[in-house]
Amino acid sequence: MALKLPIFMDNHSTTPVDPRVLEEMIPYFTTKFGNAASRSHSFGWEAEEAVEIGRERIARVIGAKDSKEIVLTSGATESDNLALKGVAEFYKDKGNHIITTVTEHKAILDTCKRLEKEGFEVTYLGVDKVGRVDPDDVKKAITDKTILVSVMLANNEIGTVQPLEEIGKITRERGVLLHSDAVQGIGKVEFDVQKMNVDLASLTAHKIYGPKGVGALYVRRSKPRVRLVAQMDGGGHERGMRSGTLAVPLIVGFGKACDIMVHEGKQESATLIALRERLRARIFNQLDEVYVNGSMEHRLPGNMNISFNFVEGEGLLMAIKDVAVSSGSACTSSSLEPSYVLRALGVGDELAHSSIRFGLGRFNTEEEVDYVADLVVGKVKRLREMSPLWEMHNEGIDLKSVAWVAH
Amino acid sequence: MAYSTKVIEHYENPKNVGTLDKADPSVGTGLVGAPACGDVMRLQIKVNDAGIIEDAKFKTFGCGSAIASSSLATEWIKGKTVDEAEAIKNSQIVEELNLPPVKIHCSVLAEDAIKSAIADYRKKQSDRRATK
Numbered sequence: 001m002a003l004k005l006p007i008f009m010d011n012h013s014t015t016p017v018d019p020r021v022l023e024e025m026i027p028y029f030t031t032k033f034g035n036a037a038s039r040s041h042s043f044g045w046e047a048e049e050a051v052e053i054g055r056e057r058i059a060r061v062i063g064a065k066d067s068k069e070i071v072l073t074s075g076a077t078e079s080d081n082l083a084l085k086g087v088a089e090f091y092k093d094k095g096n097h098i099i100t101t102v103t104e105h106k107a108i109l110d111t112c113k114r115l116e117k118e119g120f121e122v123t124y125l126g127v128d129k130v131g132r133v134d135p136d137d138v139k140k141a142i143t144d145k146t147i148l149v150s151v152m153l154a155n156n157e158i159g160t161v162q163p164l165e166e167i168g169k170i171t172r173e174r175g176v177l178l179h180s181d182a183v184q185g186i187g188k189v190e191f192d193v194q195k196m197n198v199d200l201a202s203l204t205a206h207k208i209y210g211p212k213g214v215g216a217l218y219v220r221r222s223k224p225r226v227r228l229v230a231q232m233d234g235g236g237h238e239r240g241m242r243s244g245t246l247a248v249p250l251i252v253g254f255g256k257a258c259d260i261m262v263h264e265g266k267q268e269s270a271t272l273i274a275l276r277e278r279l280r281a282r283i284f285n286q287l288d289e290v291y292v293n294g295s296m297e298h299r300l301p302g303n304m305n306i307s308f309n310f311v312e313g314e315g316l317l318m319a320i321k322d323v324a325v326s327s328g329s330a331c332t333s334s335s336l337e338p339s340y341v342l343r344a345l346g347v348g349d350e351l352a353h354s355s356i357r358f359g360l361g362r363f364n365t366e367e368e369v370d371y372v373a374d375l376v377v378g379k380v381k382r383l384r385e386m387s388p389l390w391e392m393h394n395e396g397i398d399l400k401s402v403a404w405v406a407h
Numbered sequence: 408m409a410y411s412t413k414v415i416e417h418y419e420n421p422k423n424v425g426t427l428d429k430a431d432p433s434v435g436t437g438l439v440g441a442p443a444c445g446d447v448m449r450l451q452i453k454v455n456d457a458g459i460i461e462d463a464k465f466k467t468f469g470c471g472s473a474i475a476s477s478s479l480a481t482e483w484i485k486g487k488t489v490d491e492a493e494a495i496k497n498s499q500i501v502e503e504l505n506l507p508p509v510k511i512h513c514s515v516l517a518e519d520a521i522k523s524a525i526a527d528y529r530k531k532q533s534d535r536r537a538t539k
Binding site: 310312313314329338349350385386388390391404405 | 410415418421424426438439440441442443444445446447448449466467468469470471473474
C-alpha cells in the first residue's frame with residue numbers, strides 16, 4: 001500500500017473513530033434521536049436501551065460488576081473533576097487530605113490545586129527515573145485525614161504504567177478511596193477495578209477510537225459504596241451524580257469502542273508493541289546520543305518517547321511536518337516550560353527540550369514506522385550539523401562544565 | 408502554531424551555517440542561551456582591516472524561529488561595519504520574520520549573539536594591542 005501523508009502518530013492526544021464505531025452511532029443522530037430520559041414514548045425507550053447497552057460495554061472493559069457504576073460524562077477532564085471535587089466535598093468531615101503524583105494529567109493536578117485553595121491538603125508524590133510511583137511512598141503518605149488517593153493508570157507522555165494493584169491493596173487496607181485516571185490505558189494494558197481495588201476511574205472514548213465529547217466515571221457501588229457530591233446541578237440524571245441530557249450517539253460509540261477493545265485489545269497491544277520496537281530499533285541503530293524516556297518494562301504498547309540529544313524538539317517537529325507527533329519541548333507549550341513529566345524523572349531540562357513522543361495506534365503500519373524512523377534520523381543528523389552543542393560534544397567538551405548565560 | 412513563510416524559508420535553507428576559526432584574532436565568537444532553556448546560539452564574525460564584517464557563521468540549537476533568527480542575523484551583519492551590526496535591534500528581526508509574541512525571545516537571543524560576538528572580537532583586538 002502506498003504511503004499517505006500526513007502520517008498520524010499522535011494517538012495519545014486522540015484517535016480517529018473506528019469505522020465500526022461510527023456505523024453504530026449514525027442511526028442515533030437521525031432516526032433514533034430520542035432523549036434517553038423521555039419515559040413516555042418509544043423514542044425515549046429506544047434511546048434508553050441504547051444507553052444501557054453502551055453502559056454495560058463500558059463496565060465490561062474495566063471489570064466493573066454493575067453497569068450502574070458507570071456515570072456518563074463529557075470526557076475524562078469532567079470525570080477527574082467530578083471524582084476529586086465530588087469525593088472531597090462529600091467526605092470533608094472525615095478528612096481533608098488527598099494524595100496524588102507529580103506526573104498526573106493537568107485535569108488532576110489543577111483540580112488538586114483548586115481543592116488546596118479551598119482548604120484541602122494535597123501530597124504530590126514523586127516518581128522514580130522511569131516515572132513510577134513507589135507503593136511504599138503511598139503507604140507512608142496516608143494519614144488519618146486521608147480520604148482519597150489518585151494515581152493514573154498510564155502516563156500520557158512517557159507511557160509509564162503505575163503499580164495500581166499494589167497501591168489498591170494499601171488503600172483498601174487503610175480504608176482510603178482510590179481513584180485512577182485510566183484514559184490512556186483502557187483496553188491496552190491490564191485494568192480491572194475489582195482485582196485492583198479501584199473505587200473511582202476516569203475514562204474517555206476518544207483515546208480508544210471512539211468519539212470525542214463523551215467519557216465516564218466509574219463509581220463503585222459496593223464494598224465500599226462510594227458517595228460523591230454532584231458538580232453539575234439539573235435534572236438529576238445519572239443517579240443524581242451528573243445532570244444533563246445524555247449524548248446518546250456518543251455513548252453508543254463509546255460502548256462499541258469498548259466492545260472492540262474487549263475482543264481485540266490484547267492482540268492489538270501485541271501488534272503495537274512490535275511496531276513500537278521496530279521504530280525504536282530503527283532509530284537507535286542509526287543514531288547515537290538518543291535516550292528512551294519512561295519504563296521499557298511497564299509501558300503503554302503504543303508509546304515511545306525519545307530524547308534526541310543536542311537537537312531541540314520543536315525544531316525537529318518542524319522538520320518532520322508531515323508526521324504528527326508531539327514534543328516535551330518548552331516551545332510547544334504555551335507556558336514556555338519543558339514537560340513537567342520529563343522534569344519529574346530528573347532527565348534534565350536539556351533532554352526534556354529534545355524529546356519527541358511517538359504515539360502508535362490501531363491504524364499505523366510497518367511502512368509508516370519505517371518511513372517515520374528514517375525521516376527522523378535524517379532530520380536529526382541535519383539539525384545536529386547545525387547545532388553548536390553537537391559540535392562541542394564532538395570536540396569533547398563537557399556541556400555541563402560550560403558557564404551558560406541563561407536568559 | 409503556524410510559522411511565517413520567512414521563518415520556514417530560513418529554517419529550510421538557512422544561510423551561513425558553519426564554524427569560523429575561533430583562534431583567529433579577526434574572528435569574534437558569541438555563544439548565548441543555555442541548553443536547559445531550549446536554545447543556544449553561536450554566532451561568529453570575521454572582521455577585515457577596514458572594520459567590515461566580511462563573513463559571519465552560526466550554529467543554533469533551538470526551534471525553527473531561533474534558527475531563522477540567527478540565519479537572518481548573519482545575513483544582515485555581513486558587509487556591515489562592526490558599529491552598524493551592533494545597532495541591530497531584536498525588534499527589526501521580529502518584524503522581518505513576523506515572529507509571534509512567544510517567539511520574541513528568539514530575536515532577543517539573536518541580538519545578544521551579535522553583541523556577544525562583537526564584544527569578543529573587540530576584546531581580542533584590545534588584548535592584541537596591549538601585547539604589542
